[in-house]
Amino acid sequence: MTDKPPIADNNSIDEDQLLHFPCDFSLKVMGENIDNYADYVLSVCQKHVDNVTSDKLKTRPSRNGKYLAVTVTFIARSREQLDNLYLELNAHKHTRMAL
Secondary structure (H helix, E strand, C coil), X not given: CCCCCCCCCCCCCCHHHCCCCCEEEEEEEEEECCCCHHHHHXXXXXXXXXXXXXXXXXXXXXXXXCEEEEEEEEEXXXXXXXXXXXXXXXXXXXXXXXX
């Protein structure tokens, strides 16, 4: 029996190589279209990211108006920072997903 070299798995991804910090980042959050949902997303971002203001926020309601897509653009400093943002945003009862 001969030893064969390991076969490269082209489907495996090293997550540390996906983002290089600091980097420009667009956080996308979808939630129920309630009066203060965009303000909530902005306030969470401001807790975790320096210099995030309302001019960095874009919103778009769904076709039927039930949901609101919120995009916030900022400079991400670390994986931990992004993880903390996602955890807090996804914990909100009106959030449906954060990307």
